[in-house]
Amino acid sequence: MQDAYVPPFLGSRISKRWQYLLSIQSVCLVSAVCFLFSAYIGAEVVAFVLLLTLSLIAMFFDILPVLLTAVLSALIWDYFFLLPRYNFRVGNTEDEILLSMYFVIALVNAVLTFKIRQIEKIARQKEEKAKTLKLYNTLLNSLSHEFRTPIAAIIGATDNLLEEPSRLSREDSKKLLTEISVASMRLNRHVENLLNMSRLESGFIQPKKDWHDIHEMVSSILHQLEEPLFLRKPEVAISDGFPLVRLDYGLMEQVLYNLLFNAALYTPEGSWIRISAEGFDELLVIIVEDDGPGFPEEEIDRVFEKFYRLKDSRIGGSGLGLSIVKGFVEAHNGTIALTNRPSGGARFLISLPACLPARCNPLPSENLTLQLSVS
Amino acid sequence: MNPTAEILVIDDETSIRKILEITLQSNGYTTLQAATGREGLQMTAVHSPDLILLDLGLPDESGHATLKKMREWFGKPVIILSVLNSEEDIVTALDNGANDYLIKPFRTGELLARIRSALRSAGPEDDGPIIRLNGLEIDLATRTVKKDNELLKLTATQYALLALFGKNAGKVLTHQYLLREIWGSDFVDQLQYLRVFIAQLRKKIEKDVNYPEHIITESGVGYRFLAGSN
Missing domain, CATH: 3.40.50.2300 (Response regulator)
Incomplete structure (x- = not known):
């Protein structure tokens, strides 16, 4: 939404002080030029040139600088151009009428332009509001779908299981219990994501860093995801002697969990999913990639946005998972990048500042000779 | 069934x-x-x-x-x-x-x-001209309604509304649908007509108008005529 509002008028972007300065300057400049040519042009022509200047200013600036310009230009015109020159007296009735007309036209011009802009502004605000409302509704619908579907599954299943006398076969009862379990996990995941999102929104995420083993973390996540990863081929490419790294276990676990869960959810059966980690001098790089369908190129920049869902997404989701991934990686001062692999599939590349080599690692010195797989 | x-x-x-x-x-x-x-x-x-x-x-x-x-x-x-x-x-x-x-x-x-x-x-669907529901008997041929075998006195509009419900028993009928069918498409916004006639009908066919068993309100949407107990 950040780029949705572009103020069409300079007035809203230039500070008041500059608006006054610029309008006075332009009137003085235009008057000076006219004054140079005053031998060739009459006072009436000057009046039109000044009115034109005023109209241009009125298009861009606020009402007060414009009114000031109107008054100022009228005075300048009277003093320097209207005969007799160099005083504010007016020679004859005709010029008196001209001067008062100039005044009125200048003021009307300023006020009308201002009013039109006000109306435009209101129309724009209304449009914005309608847009926000639509976005809010879409969001609410998708969230209510995500929460109500598993609840519907749990209620539907328990209603059947509790029915007396039971008409269910043992096999069916087992199936229903499985559905309850799956639905509860799904609800739990959504609640977890929402809570994490509000943690991120509050801005008080302080990673509690300690030394952890990436390999162990990945194994534990793969174990948790055994069911969704069924019929996919996860592959861990982290060398045995990979050094410990300093990070917040909870946050990074959530990051990898969300990425691997997405990979399990959005790739077809039989897909290959690979998690690899590489250590560089002051950088830890973790890559999660798969050979699934990848992401539509035109949407790749938006997938980390909060509540964003792919346009043709066929599987439910809250649109929070990846925005939490990004938030947690950034809480570690790291970055995450998403690309499509040349041979197909998605690749998430996380880089975290981490102090891997000898000087930071807490292990006794003989362990530090373990190879770092730096490629 | x-x-x-x-x-x-x-x-x-x-x-x-x-x-x-x-x-x-x-x-x-x-x-x-x-x-x-x-x-x-x-x-x-x-x-x-x-x-x-x-x-x-x-x-x-x-x-x-x-x-x-x-x-x-x-x-x-x-x-x-x-x-x-x-x-x-x-x-x-x-x-x-x-x-x-x-x-x-x-x-x-x-x-x-x-x-x-x-x-x-x-x-x-290929019903005879008589609809029997919950002790109500709507005879579409003679345009008469009996409740527990007693003839009910209904106005033409009340009858039309009840017959429409009877033909669509069990189904939720939206306010707009009912208004269009009974009063015509110019009246689809005149919700108060419907409210008045529903109240009148309920008085005649329900045991207790506060707990209607026949004409059920589907709030904000319309009404459902209950198609009998089980």
Whole structure:
């Protein structure tokens, strides 16, 4: 939404002080030029040139600088151009009428332009509001779908299981219990994501860093995801002697969990999913990639946005998972990048500042000779 | 009524499909399943099920669109099962020809009752001129109504409304539909007409107007005429 509002008028972007300065300057400049040519042009022509200047200013600036310009230009015109020159007296009735007309036209011009802009502004605000409302509704619908579907599954299943006398076969009862379990996990995941999102929104995420083993973390996540990863081929490419790294276990676990869960959810059966980690001098790089369908190129920049869902997404989701991934990686001062692999599939590349080599690692010195797989 | 009725479930959520399958089969129905609107339409055309349970949030198109297409040639009951609970969605679905609307999460007993009711009202479509429901007897030929064998005095409009309900027993009728059918399309906004006549009808046919058993209010949407107890 950040780029949705572009103020069409300079007035809203230039500070008041500059608006006054610029309008006075332009009137003085235009008057000076006219004054140079005053031998060739009459006072009436000057009046039109000044009115034109005023109209241009009125298009861009606020009402007060414009009114000031109107008054100022009228005075300048009277003093320097209207005969007799160099005083504010007016020679004859005709010029008196001209001067008062100039005044009125200048003021009307300023006020009308201002009013039109006000109306435009209101129309724009209304449009914005309608847009926000639509976005809010879409969001609410998708969230209510995500929460109500598993609840519907749990209620539907328990209603059947509790029915007396039971008409269910043992096999069916087992199936229903499985559905309850799956639905509860799904609800739990959504609640977890929402809570994490509000943690991120509050801005008080302080990673509690300690030394952890990436390999162990990945194994534990793969174990948790055994069911969704069924019929996919996860592959861990982290060398045995990979050094410990300093990070917040909870946050990074959530990051990898969300990425691997997405990979399990959005790739077809039989897909290959690979998690690899590489250590560089002051950088830890973790890559999660798969050979699934990848992401539509035109949407790749938006997938980390909060509540964003792919346009043709066929599987439910809250649109929070990846925005939490990004938030947690950034809480570690790291970055995450998403690309499509040349041979197909998605690749998430996380880089975290981490102090891997000898000087930071807490292990006794003989362990530090373990190879770092730096490629 | 029709214990071997075949029911098609159109829902993109595997878990919901599984649970509905078990629910329906253990209650003596046979089931068919589809995960998208397209698939649902195809199966409807091929198998001509006795009833369809349709989700609105389908991945390939909105269920509203599926329902519209379906209704061009499919006349049997369609019950909407959706998480969308706004009056707008409910009214749109009913106007597009849905027989009923159940909001997820739903209770299994309620779903089974609605299915029975929809199948029943679909059954005697070729009804004789007499509709008998809950001790009410509506004779469409002589335009008379009896309650517990006693003749009721109804005005022409009251009768027309009750006959319309009787012909659509079990089905939710939207305010707009009722107003258009009874008063004409110029009156679809005149909700107060409907309120007045519903109140009058209830006084004549309900035992206790505070706890109506025949004309049930579907708040914000319309009314449902209950098609008998079980």
